[in-house]
Amino acid sequence: MKWRDVMRYTILSCLYDYRLVVLYAICVLLMGLAAPHSVTDLRQAKVHYEKLHAVAREMANLETVAVLKRPSPLAFLAEGQSKNLPAYLLVSASFVDYPLADVSKRPLLAGRPSLDWASVIGYLFSLVALLMSFDAVAGERERGTLRLIFSHHVSRATVLVGKWSGIMMVLVPVFLLSAIINLLIIATSGVINLTAEIMTVTGWVVGLTIIFLGAHVTIGLLASSLTPRASTALVICLLFWIIEVVLVPSGATLIGQLLAPVPDTTTYQMQLRSAQQRYDVNRPEISSLMIDEILDRPDLSDREKEEQLNKLQQTITRQQRQAYAAFHRELIRVREEYIHRLIRQLYMIEVLSALSPVSLYQSLLSSLAGTDFRNHELFYRAANQYRQIFARWVERMKRAIGSERTIKVKRVSMQEFDRAVSELGEVGIYERGYMLIIPRLSYKDVPIDKSTLPQFDYEGVSLNDKLHLILWRAAALVVLTIMTFVMAWIAFIRYRVA
Template sequence: MLNILIQKELKSIIVSNKFIVTFVICSILLIMSVLIGINEYKQAVTQYETVHQMADERIQQVSSWHSVSYREHRKPSPLMIFTSGLSYDIGRWSDINSRSTVKLKNSIYSDDPIFAVFRIIDFTFIVQIIFSLLAILFTFDAVNGEKEQGTLRLIFSNAVPRTKYILAKCIGTWLGLLIPILIPILLSVLIVMLFQIQFSSQEWIRLAILIFISILYTSIFVVFGVFMSTMSRSSNVSFLLSLVFWITFVLILPRGGVMASGNIVSVPRIAEVEGLKVSYAKNKWEEYYKNMNDIFADSRNNNTEEDEDISDDMMWANMKAQDSLRKEVTRDIEGNEATLLEDWENKRKAQQHLGFMLSRISPAAVFQLAAMSLSYTDIDLKSSYESALRNYRIEFNKYIDKKSENAGPGAGSIMITMDSDKGMDLKVGRDNAIDVSDRPKFTHPKVQLGKILPDVLINISILLLMFTSLLGGAYYSFLKFDLR
């Protein structure tokens, strides 16, 4: 019995216009998005390699240990083909040196705002917006449409239990939609394989989970459409209701959640935090210069009467003292900066957390959060890179310190001595190219699947919960449906 009903459902869908249209739209969109994604990814990789090489070339030109600076670039993740996520929004590099702290700068969108005008179209976007819309179009008249056609009465003039009928409706329409969306999805995966994009085994698992979540997400809207079609007697009304709900849940609520949290939890802007940081640093340096002046004045006062020649030793000792004082100030400033940033980041995290919590009312938000974290293009991308870069910077600076200590003074610096007898003497340090080949290398952070899995599982269970409650809703409301 169930079989017959499901078969009828499938048959009526497969011969319909909307089946063909859906299939064509999905195929075109997905194949296009994956081709664009592959192109973008390949370009990003080429660019990454180019700039990485340039950074290496550049560091080899540096002649003084004091001015060594390295620029580390973010490596594109191959899953951005499917979910570009925040990869265009987050900065792509950070300078690594002793002077400035780690900060990811220059996002693609900020460099080329033209791409920001219409954004990028990717797999996740298509599933989130188009698939959900198509699912609703498939099912908004599932039950009341049959009533309008008049076939519903005929069906129930047979010994068909309502439960079986509604179950067959859900399964049938779901299967009917699965074909036109699953084939394009598999096609797009095939394209990725054909283009020989290197996926690690873990990335394949991530992709598989992403596809599973996409289907689960679409299923929610299938059941939702059936639910709506049992809520109203006229398919026009159920269509309208479905569309209004779709706009609200897919387009509005995710944004609303994050925006509301921005108003609930107030977090200062980074510019403000940096202002605080700069003020603190400026004050500290001001103090430092004052101290240095005093020391300088003292030593001059002491020296005038005794030996007029300032020996190299004295000079060296002086510089060392200066250097240690400078380092102390730097440490102090960095300590302050770290606290400021940590404080800021905690607030920011609280805000994000609340925002995502609120937006999770919407299945679209849940889906997107899961897809982005699976594709490693979510907020973690920024924080994990920044913390990895911070660790790297410490290592890097240690290395530079050691090297510069060994190299001694002079190299790459200007030394000016003034003497009332000899006049002014200027010594420019020779340009010995320095060897930085043994510098520590940066390892790109990889968020292990195990780490994000709990979060993904939570998102999946939210989606499952939505799915089952809508199914239950459809079932109960069909029990009360007026068959006349």
């Protein structure tokens, strides 16, 4: 008797068991149901992206421009965190910012699981794998067939390998069937084209899923070889499943929040506001008094007075620019520290929740689909690179507008003064015929030629980089499978067959 015989026997007993056949049907049905769900989501994401794209281009100005993240066509594999992350970032010449208001696209439905491969396979197929393998050893013992098998002069390892491969031979075709149905529905809907890259990623996902299912079958075998009774093994399996699906992810969230705390939005906004207030207080202003002081001096000629005024204006302008730059540095520091802490917390939670095979598998899938937080961070970095291009463009445009020049103090009429203020500056003083204008610091309302605006083209992470991203986690999954298999083997060697 070889392991193939054990395998054949296991396959037949799986197919004979009507409970399992019902489970296969549920799996296929849910994967089929997940397809229209993904189709509606992908379609809505596309429409949303196009709308935002049009609006973003219209609203671009010399201060800020919004850059958008293209919705991932692979979202049907895993919606990941991207459904709750902002779809755009606001880029200005000196920093990249998150839109603080309304970051969640659907705040009232946030936190609900979504119907995609990651959820259906992660939650349901893992459960089915456990349910298929829990009575592989203990159940055989209870029925007395285990002794009969060993009377055939087979080693325990042979039996275990035969059991494992037999269960996998039933489970993997069910998964492949449901995956093909899902892909067919999505492909025929016409929302995405199944390009070579999408197919490659899907191939990787299929490989990872097989490892993931294998890990769960070994966990089931382990539980089964640890207990003499099948019902105890079942309870152990179900408890394990509840721990990995419910307890570990929420526990990781809680512990992550305790270990890597972030300030609440109010504290953050107060920091920003106090920086603004310091700037408002410290900003040097030109006042009528200063002008009066110069104009009232009897020892100066008109020409000297004009020179003095010019000097005053230049000093104040320089001081104001310095104050504004300092304020800006402060803003950047506060914002970057805040965002850095948010990201650190998320990584902490992800690392902690990798204790659960389901969370590990789901994070792998969302990495491959380009919808997880790592991909979002890469988008954030791409936006930061684009910021430099945008900053250079802004410099060019400002030079073209010419408001960086100092504006000479001179005698003008009231109408000329009004025109000059609206064109060049934000603060101007008109005193006894003299015009003093501080060049503008904000360029928000300056009309610009949008055709010269540099394009932000972020195509997402390339396949190579994605594989690089998942390398360690995929290795962890493989190691987990091998380790549990070895543990199951050891437990099975010590198993009392009688």
